[in-house]
Amino acid sequence: xxxxxxxxxxxxxxxxxxxxxxxxxxxxxxxxxxxxxxxxxxxxxxxxxxxxxxxxxxxxxxxxxxxxxxxxxxxxxxxxxxxxxxxxxxxxxxxxxxxxxxxxxxxxxxxxxxxxxxxxxxxxxxxxxxxxxxxxxxxxxxxxxxxxxxxxxxxxxxxxxxxxxxxxxxxxxxxxxxxxxxxxxxxxxxxxxxxxxxxxxxxxxxxxxxxxxxxxxxxxxxxxxxxxxxxxxxxxxxxxxxxxxxxxxxxxxxxxxxxxxxxxxxxxxxxxxxxxxxxxxxxxxxxxxxxxxxxxxxxxxxxxxxxxxxxxxx
Amino acid sequence: xxxxxxxxxxxxxxxxxxxxxxxxxxxxxxxxxxxxxxxxxxxxxxxxxxxxxxxxxxxxxxxxxxxxxxxxxxxxxxxxxxxxxxxxxxxxxxxxxxxxxxxxxxxxxxxxxxxxxxxxxxxxxxxxxxxxxxxxxxxxxxxxxxxxxxxxxxxxxxxxxxxxxxxxxxxxxxxxxxxxxxxxxxxxxxxxxxxxxxxxxxxxxxxxxxxxxxxxxxxxxxxxxxxxxxxxxxxxxxxxxxxxxxxxxxxxxxx
Numbered sequence: 001x002x003x004x005x006x007x008x009x010x011x012x013x014x015x016x017x018x019x020x021x022x023x024x025x026x027x028x029x030x031x032x033x034x035x036x037x038x039x040x041x042x043x044x045x046x047x048x049x050x051x052x053x054x055x056x057x058x059x060x061x062x063x064x065x066x067x068x069x070x071x072x073x074x075x076x077x078x079x080x081x082x083x084x085x086x087x088x089x090x091x092x093x094x095x096x097x098x099x100x101x102x103x104x105x106x107x108x109x110x111x112x113x114x115x116x117x118x119x120x121x122x123x124x125x126x127x128x129x130x131x132x133x134x135x136x137x138x139x140x141x142x143x144x145x146x147x148x149x150x151x152x153x154x155x156x157x158x159x160x161x162x163x164x165x166x167x168x169x170x171x172x173x174x175x176x177x178x179x180x181x182x183x184x185x186x187x188x189x190x191x192x193x194x195x196x197x198x199x200x201x202x203x204x205x206x207x208x209x210x211x212x213x214x215x216x217x218x219x220x221x222x223x224x225x226x227x228x229x230x231x232x233x234x235x236x237x238x239x240x241x242x243x244x245x246x247x248x249x250x251x252x253x254x255x256x257x258x259x260x261x262x263x264x265x266x267x268x269x270x271x272x273x274x275x276x277x278x279x280x281x282x283x284x285x286x287x288x289x290x291x292x293x294x295x296x297x298x299x300x301x302x303x304x305x306x307x308x309x310x311x312x313x314x
Numbered sequence: 315x316x317x318x319x320x321x322x323x324x325x326x327x328x329x330x331x332x333x334x335x336x337x338x339x340x341x342x343x344x345x346x347x348x349x350x351x352x353x354x355x356x357x358x359x360x361x362x363x364x365x366x367x368x369x370x371x372x373x374x375x376x377x378x379x380x381x382x383x384x385x386x387x388x389x390x391x392x393x394x395x396x397x398x399x400x401x402x403x404x405x406x407x408x409x410x411x412x413x414x415x416x417x418x419x420x421x422x423x424x425x426x427x428x429x430x431x432x433x434x435x436x437x438x439x440x441x442x443x444x445x446x447x448x449x450x451x452x453x454x455x456x457x458x459x460x461x462x463x464x465x466x467x468x469x470x471x472x473x474x475x476x477x478x479x480x481x482x483x484x485x486x487x488x489x490x491x492x493x494x495x496x497x498x499x500x501x502x503x504x505x506x507x508x509x510x511x512x513x514x515x516x517x518x519x520x521x522x523x524x525x526x527x528x529x530x531x532x533x534x535x536x537x538x539x540x541x542x543x544x545x546x547x548x549x550x551x552x553x554x555x556x557x558x559x560x561x562x563x564x565x566x567x568x569x
Contacts, residue, residue, distance in 0.1 A: 058417045058451035065421020097408040098400050
């Protein structure tokens with residue numbers, strides 16, 4: 001089995017690296033130095049880390065104010081609270097204001113496992129995707145996380161980086177170049193397409209291997225930028241495969257599946273299956289919950305075969 | 315302009331007008347020809363619903379043409395019901411939902427501190443607005459970080475949308491609350507421009523502490539039939555009321 005990595009390590013190391021070269025970069029945390037892995041940043045740049053205590057609304061507002069004062073704030077906290085608690089600040093202070101704030105939602109999705117639905121962040125993509133002008137990025141592995149942090153620092157404007165702490169393998173080739181708004185086809189395929197992001201991309205790649213054994217050629221697309229959506233990549237997948245399965249560590253409503261369905265329904269309707277989390281989770285660890293909700297290579301494979309049947313019947 | 319738009323918040327506009335004039339004409343270091351100059355003082359209008367008062371002040375200061383005030387809340391106008399910094403020069407923050415301006419001001423003041431820059435940050439909040447919890451998160455943080463370059467002005471007119479603040483949700487003893495959070499607090503007549511300019515000119519009130527000025531104001535100041543009447547929180551005057559108001563204010567009816 002390939003080595004697996006906690007993407008927070010790449011996140012923190014890259015933030016430190018970009019901060020070293022650009023003095024405008026500051027971090028804002030909500031008593032979350034440990035969970036965001038920013039201990040080293042805090043030691044190195046003690047005057048450039050603002051700990052607001054447990055106060056997410058204030059935290060996002062302070063981020064907007066720092067941006068007004070010429071800083072590039074990376075506002076970091078557990079995604080569930082950062083988005084849910086401060087959503088109006090994200091909408092108004094960041095997006096509507098076009099503030100140069102980088103919102104970093106840590107431990108998103110089901111990362112908190114047994115801590116339960118209060119701590120799961122499975123609505124954050126739907127919430128943030130509904131906000132105009134807010135870029136939404138969900139990196140899939142350490143290399144993409146690092147490049148996304150760098151892109152966020154270098155690109156003017158509000159962005160939501162949705163990060164996980166669930167260990168994932170490298171899914172990209174060494175020469176991979178992340179670009180905001182560009183999907184990556186990680187595996188070619190002609191019979192159907194699996195569109196995934198974040199922690200689900202590695203599972204989608206494994207599912208494609210299973211499908212190959214069934215004689216199905218599955219394309220795997222890493223849709224790491226959820227907003228703006230890479231419409232060309234989706235349109236091409238819809239036209240050339242005519243069957244799509246989306247997989248996300250998020251609610252089945254309003255996230256990646258919703259985005260792809262909204263677009264294909266109005267341009268090139270094709271049979272789809274939307275894999276994700278349909279309800280508040282029962283008690284269980286992250287991996288157990290992935291199994292429980294069918295977020296596994298086997299379940300993705302089954303959904304792909306199922307959508308192919310619909311396609312054939314049509 | 316509220317009359318023309320048939321929309322607005324004249325009560326709060328009039329209670330804040332003298333505060334805005336005091337700041338923009340004698341306190342704030344801002345240059346209308348360079349609205350995004352990094353060294354400018356920041357003024358954040360947290361009570362964004364009083365946009366008519368803010369727009370009038372910004373136009374007087376030269377951020378945009380006086381004639382544009384006639385477009386207040388008209389289709390496609392830059393003068394939205396609530397201020398939009400991406401559309402209109404001079405606006406520092408998009409406000410409207412209450413309790414947003416204070417945290418933004420704390421962030422701006424922190425940025426100045428990090429840069430050891432001399433510019434100051436002012437935030438004007440309504441009093442009813444202080445019922446939003448986000449303000450108190452910001453008030454706590456400002457004291458924790460010793461932001462003596464931050465000046466919060468509370469437009470203490472005593473009336474919120476529906477009724478007196480003390481009936482809806484008690485704020486008093488407000489000065490003691492700010493003091494208990496670590497702020498230096500002064501009370502001032504919010505319609506005495508000279509007193510306010512003197513006060514705002516001499517910050518920090520106490521070194522190392524953020525500054526709070528509780529400005530005692532009258533909602534609807536200057537117009538007898540609007541003063542202290544909650545129903546004027548969100549209501550436009552009729553033709554007759556406008557004429558009567560302008561007579562009381564000693565203006566001709568060009569606005």
